[in-house]
Amino acid sequence: MKNILLVLTLIFLYSCNDDNDIPKIADRYIPEEVVKDEINPVINLSAQFINVNNDALVTWLNPEDKHLSKIEISYRLKDAPESSNTSIQIDALPSVVCRDTIKIPAGDDYIVSLVAINEIGARSEARITDIGAFYDPKDIPLFLNMADTLMTSVIKLYFGGKYDAWNSSYPNVNGPYWDGIAAVWGQGSAFSGYTNIREASLNSAIEQKYTNYDDRFLYSINKFRNKKGGRAEAYGTYIGDNDERFYDDNVWIGIDMVNLYEQTGKKEYLDNAEMVWRFLLQGTDNIMGGGIYWKEDSQSKHTCSTAPAAVMAARLYLQTNDESYLKSAKELYSWCKTVLQDPSDYLYWDNARLNDPNDPNSGLQVETSKYSYNSGQPMQAAALLYKITKDPQYLTDAQNIAEASYNRFFKDYYSAALGQNFKIVESSHVWFNAILFRGFVELYKIDNNNKYVTSYAKTMQHVWKTSRNTNTNLLNEDYCDGNGQSSWDILQQGAFVEILSVLGQLERQGLL
Structure with missing residues (x-):
């Protein structure tokens, strides 16, 4: 009807107008949108x-x-x-x-x-x-089966929604100004869980279950990329063109991209890793003698940004044979050891900054808190540098950090569920402990000392028996004292998946 009336109106205007301005009037008519004869695929x-x-x-x-x-x-x-x-x-x-x-x-x-x-x-x-x-779960080795059970639930309970990304918590919480999706730190933890279970499942009955997620999970994490202020592209805290970018958030994702490149040989993963590396280079300078800042426009340089960058550089060297990566790995490790390692116990402090931010020659203020992950990454970097260079000092460094971490972050524990006394990994922060575990595993593959990974294996068996929610299969974080839990954070669940998956890899390799 609207179209008929429009035509009649145009005829009327044409018959009543002597100035031949019909084209101008007709040009104002915007036809209804035409449906195209093509459509993009799923x-x-x-x-x-x-x-x-x-x-x-x-x-x-x-x-x-x-x-x-x-x-x-x-x-x-x-x-x-x-x-x-x-x-x-x-x-x-x-x-x-x-x-x-x-x-x-x-x-x-x-x-x-x-x-x-x-x-x-x-x-x-x-x-x-x-x-x-x-596949029948009974055909899957113990720890890989645990990892698969948990990851299946994590995908079901956390992933999807408007952005096809990971929610921050389960049950999902949102509000008028927030849609509930996790910050990129949590997204990265889940991505690490996927990366590690993907590797653990290769050549098993569940391999395709996880390789089928390759495109979807890469597409999801890359939604967080931005070029804030015209700077090097990197992963922002949330989805948006101007969200702030942290160097440590990015390096965790970069390490996973190197891992995925190693698994698949697909250049898109190496491209993503190299993008992160360019961003990390933007975060280092000669102030304080080196190191990497925590985030853009920050005044402090942190173990949690510098040490994993050394790990990433070493792993990029192993994949590309580019000597510039090895040079960076050595320099970053050396700076971290010189500035942020406590020489009294070999553990690592959190960060350092200038006493006077306007005077690059002023002394340093060191924040001396010690977290497990801040020792795990220097340990892994030292082990990797020993693997590459065979310099025995790196091996000594890694072993010193390992024993110091074992003495600080583990405690004597009796598990009634296992009927055993052992050193349990303290349940202070699961994600921190997952990063610490990376260092222990890298070292174990060199010196064959299974003391530390055995404690992780027993810890996770205890967790599975005592702290798994039987309705959701999610794992409680306070597994030592057994306190109840009503909300589960993706950051910690992704870390549990990573630990179980790496144990599954060791189990399949005959190393447990």
């Missing part, structure tokens, strides 16, 4: 058999197209022609993470393909994936 497609009855769970993210109408889900035997597809269509909304369970006739090798369809029937390019095999 992304982040994965499929996994979830039971012995051949039910397969399919997950994906719909394209951002307001004219999206339906999603066509098809499946067929892997080697069969496309004409053999069995297909269903479901209603769809744009930019929504979707899950659907389909029944497959038999447990043979099947593939699933998804096609997005818009309001006029235009079809997208098909996205195709294999259906991951169902």
